[in-house]
Amino acid sequence: MKNIYIPSIAKIVDIINETPDTKTFKLKIELPFKPGQFVELSIFGYGEAPISISGGDNESIDLSIRAVGNVTRRMHRMNIGEYVGIRGPFGNGWPIEKAKGKNLLIIAGGIGLAPLKPVVDYACKNREEFKEVTLLYGARKPSLMLFKYKFDEWRRYIDVLLTVDEPEEGWDEHIGVVTMLCDKIKHISDTITFICGPPVMMKFTSMRLIELGFPPSEIYLSLERNMKCGIGICGHCAVGGMYVCRDGPIFSLTKALKFIEKPHEVRGVLD
Amino acid sequence: MAIKIEKNKIGDFLQWIMENYSLYAPVREKVTKFARIENTSQICFLPNRTSLSLKPLFFPPEETFFKWKKSNDGYIIEDCLNGREKKVIFGVRGCDVRSLKILDMYMSEEFSDPYYTTRREDTIIIGMTCDYPEDTCFCTAFGGMIPDEYDLWLTDIGTHYFVDVGSENGKELICKDFFEEATPQDEIRRQRKIECVEYEIEKRAKIDLSETKNSFQQIKKGDNKIWEELSEICLCCGRCNFICPTCHCFDVRDITNLNGIEGERIRVWDSCHLFEYAQTAAEHFRKERVARVKYRIYDKFIFPVMRYGVYACTGCGRCADVCPAGIDIYEVLRRLID
Numbered sequence: 001m002k003n004i005y006i007p008s009i010a011k012i013v014d015i016i017n018e019t020p021d022t023k024t025f026k027l028k029i030e031l032p033f034k035p036g037q038f039v040e041l042s043i044f045g046y047g048e049a050p051i052s053i054s055g056g057d058n059e060s061i062d063l064s065i066r067a068v069g070n071v072t073r074r075m076h077r078m079n080i081g082e083y084v085g086i087r088g089p090f091g092n093g094w095p096i097e098k099a100k101g102k103n104l105l106i107i108a109g110g111i112g113l114a115p116l117k118p119v120v121d122y123a124c125k126n127r128e129e130f131k132e133v134t135l136l137y138g139a140r141k142p143s144l145m146l147f148k149y150k151f152d153e154w155r156r157y158i159d160v161l162l163t164v165d166e167p168e169e170g171w172d173e174h175i176g177v178v179t180m181l182c183d184k185i186k187h188i189s190d191t192i193t194f195i196c197g198p199p200v201m202m203k204f205t206s207m208r209l210i211e212l213g214f215p216p217s218e219i220y221l222s223l224e225r226n227m228k229c230g231i232g233i234c235g236h237c238a239v240g241g242m243y244v245c246r247d248g249p250i251f252s253l254t255k256a257l258k259f260i261e262k263p264h265e266v267r268g269v270l271d
Numbered sequence: 272m273a274i275k276i277e278k279n280k281i282g283d284f285l286q287w288i289m290e291n292y293s294l295y296a297p298v299r300e301k302v303t304k305f306a307r308i309e310n311t312s313q314i315c316f317l318p319n320r321t322s323l324s325l326k327p328l329f330f331p332p333e334e335t336f337f338k339w340k341k342s343n344d345g346y347i348i349e350d351c352l353n354g355r356e357k358k359v360i361f362g363v364r365g366c367d368v369r370s371l372k373i374l375d376m377y378m379s380e381e382f383s384d385p386y387y388t389t390r391r392e393d394t395i396i397i398g399m400t401c402d403y404p405e406d407t408c409f410c411t412a413f414g415g416m417i418p419d420e421y422d423l424w425l426t427d428i429g430t431h432y433f434v435d436v437g438s439e440n441g442k443e444l445i446c447k448d449f450f451e452e453a454t455p456q457d458e459i460r461r462q463r464k465i466e467c468v469e470y471e472i473e474k475r476a477k478i479d480l481s482e483t484k485n486s487f488q489q490i491k492k493g494d495n496k497i498w499e500e501l502s503e504i505c506l507c508c509g510r511c512n513f514i515c516p517t518c519h520c521f522d523v524r525d526i527t528n529l530n531g532i533e534g535e536r537i538r539v540w541d542s543c544h545l546f547e548y549a550q551t552a553a554e555h556f557r558k559e560r561v562a563r564v565k566y567r568i569y570d571k572f573i574f575p576v577m578r579y580g581v582y583a584c585t586g587c588g589r590c591a592d593v594c595p596a597g598i599d600i601y602e603v604l605r606r607l608i609d
Contacts, residue, residue: 003352003385005336005536009345044339044346045527045534049552069552083345199554226551228523231382235520235541236548239556241574246381 004231007042007085012078013060018146022111023076024054024064029086031061034093035118036194036222036250039063040230042085046074050227050245052115053089061086064114064146090230091249094119095220099192103132105185107205109178109197110139113146115222115249116196120150124157132187133158138178138201142168177201182208189213194250196222206253216253223249223256273453274445275431284449285311288359292395295328296361297321305360318402320364320587324516325371328360329390330378332513333539336386336523341532351535352385357393359444366410366587368398368418370516373575373583377519380579395440400426400461401468407588409476409601411469426461433461476601478608480582497606502561504596509542511590511598512567517583518542543567568603 014026031039033053040048041063049071055062067076078084096119104123108116116135123133135158139145142164154160161181163174174181178201185191193214195202202221209219225237225244232246240258242248276284285308288294294308297315304323308314338349371391378387398421401408410416417424422441425432433453436442512518522541527534541548544563549556557563575583584600591599 003337003350004382005385006348006350009348011345042536044341044536045525045531047525047536048523072552085346085348224551224554225556226549228521231384232380233378233382233384233519233521234523234538235543236522238570238574241569241577 004087005229007040007048007087009083010061010086012080012082012084015078015080018064018148019144021068021144022064022066022146024062024146025075025078026060026062027084027086028060030059031056031086031089033061033089033118035096035122036094036115037089037091038115038227038230038245038249039086039088039090040227041065041071041075042087043071043074043078044085047071048085048087048228050090050230052222054114054117055121056118064111064117066111088230090227090245092247094194094222094250095192096122099194100129102130103187103191104130104134105187105191105193106133106135107178107182107193107195107197108135108137109201109205110144111146112195112197112201112222113137114196116194117147117150119194120154120158124154127157131190134185134187135160136163136178136181136185137161138163138165138181138197140164141166142171177204179204179208182212185212191218193219194222195219199224210253216257219253220250221253221256223251225249273458274434274436274450275428275453275457276425276434276450277431280449281432282311284447285314285361287447287449288361288444293356293358294361295358305363314361317362319405319408320366320401320589322589322592323514324587324589325360325363325367326374326516326518329371329374330387330519333537334386336536336538338535339533353389355389355392359395359397361397363396363398363421364401364587365398365414365416365418366408366585367516368396368421369410369413369585370587371396372418372420373517373581373585374519376579376581377517377583395422395444397421397423397425397441397444400424400465402427403468404472404475405588405592406475407591407599407601408472408586409478409588410586411472412476412478412480412601412604413582413584413586415469416465426464428457428460428464431457433457476586478601478604480604480608497603498561498565501598501603502559502564505544505560505564505598506596507544507546507560507563508595509544510593510595511600512542512544513540514589514593516585516587516589517571520548543570568600568607571600572604572607 010027010029013028016024038050038052041051042048051063053061054064065072065075067073106116167175223244227237227245228234230245232243237244295305296308297317298306298313299315302322304321335351337351340347378384421437424435520541521538523538525536571584
């Protein structure tokens with residue numbers, strides 16, 4: 001049996017500059033994955049970091065990486081033709097099956113669009129499987145938005161609403177936080193919602209959706225934790241008796257709300 | 272069939288085991304712990320548990336996953352997975368046998384940890400009843416000194432050890448001339464011995480956790496002042512995590528040689544009490560000490576019950592022995608339940 005801690009070697013075959021601090025790396029590796037799953041990216045000598053898969057095909061995967069930690073900052077200095085290690089894919093993935101035949105609402109904040117992009121791609125490709133499909137995407141500034149070059153293509157199939165906190169010249173979409181876009185959703189009943197973004201964005205978005213009448217059991221969130229092993233053993237990602245790496249990273253809001261232990265939270269998603 | 276072994280034959284019996292298996296037993300090297308035995312004179316016959324648990328034998332404080340070396344077309348990876356070893360561990364106490372079962376559960380639930388499981392395979396356990404408890408012991412809260420599963424179990428009954436055979440592997444060790452038939456009186460002596468020691472334990476620490484498995488929710492509602500109080504005295508040093516026979520958290524690190532083209536990936540023990548534990552590049556999920564203090568207790572008595580239906584504590588009391596702030600997990604439980 002293969003040793004689960006040993007990474008496979010993958011070559012960087014393409015790099016796309018998404019924003020000043022985020023790049024998408026295309027890695028040549030055969031790795032069937034479900035949208036929402038993640039891999040452990042190794043840079044030998046620097047360590048591992050959990051990274052969501054933001055796209056891929058039969059012979060490659062895409063990783064959209066923001067330079068925030070040691071491994072990710074080192075990754076930003078890698079070039080086409082260099083090699084990294086990959087373990088995975090890990091995690092449960094978005095419950096796309098549940099959304100089939102229903103409305104699909106996708107809400108992303110900042111880098112949170114990365115794990116949702118395979119869902120958007122899937123919905124565009126298999127548009128007939130869903131009723132209404134809406135993407136709400138917010139970022140601090142237009143220049144910090146990921147996958148801008150895909151927006152026109154997506155708009156041919158689904159509704160895309162964009163918003164930024166600080167507009168720049170030429171911005172003719174919405175201004176404000178992504179929570180505000182929630183009020184513009186036309187389909188509330190029979191809707192499955194997928195959310196990914198910074199914890200504070202997920203908190204306020206979930207609260208707004210509940211106010212608008214979305215049932216918590218139909219809202220799914222992708223959580224971020226310090227996942228070291230990816231297989232529920234090392235303990236770092238444990239929250240409320242769950243391992244985010246193995247039982248998640250995607251949880252229904254009903255489940256995520258149970259993580260909260262009051263007072264003195266054993267920190268849950270909404271805190 | 273009830274059997275026993277004369278005490279002065281134990282040395283020969285262990286010698287015979289060494290000829291057929293790797294033998295591990297308690298030794299004293301600054302502290303008492305389990306180690307590979309080369310000569311039976313190394314073995315330390317203790318009245319109760321060793322200072323260090325069995326955990327380091329199967330899950331060492333630091334180990335190498337693999338070595339990597341840069342090559343022309345990528346990297347060459349050399350797996351450092353250890354080989355299997357047929358081994359007998361002698362002198363294990365009930366708390367440590369239970370802790371191995373708990374570690375097994377964590378290490379091989381859905382994915383199995385290959386380094387741990389290869390060490391864990393082919394392990395024969397010869398357990399022993401304690402002669403008297405340590406001041407911090409409370410194993411009777413988790414089922415007492417004799418665990419459900421073992422291969423052989425020895426109980427001191429004077430000139431002999433009474434021997435319980437618990438498995439086929441244990442039976443295989445009974446094939447030589449060391450053992451004799453035990454009498455009904457021997458069996459009574461064994462029973463009395465166990466009762467006496469368990470009585471001693473319960474004189475200091477008696478707690479009934481059998482009902483709380485279903486209703487442990489009550490501590491969430493109950494005395495929450497305890498978390499503030501504990502966090503004021505706890506140093507969050509992580510000693511309780513490292514000494515705990517069931518704590519299994521680890522960190523993964525890379526070490527590079529000075530030449531820059533080769534190195535290794537290692538894992539080292541980690542602790543949920545340490546500040547960086549639940550930190551990511553962008554967020555910190557348990558920044559406040561009180562949250563970390565609470566988390567550890569929850570991760571022993573609530574989360575494993577939710578997930579596996581067992582407590583991740585064996586009542587060995589080692590964490591109370593090493594805590595520099597004098598926190599006794601038994602007292603914490605007492606307060607939570609009362």
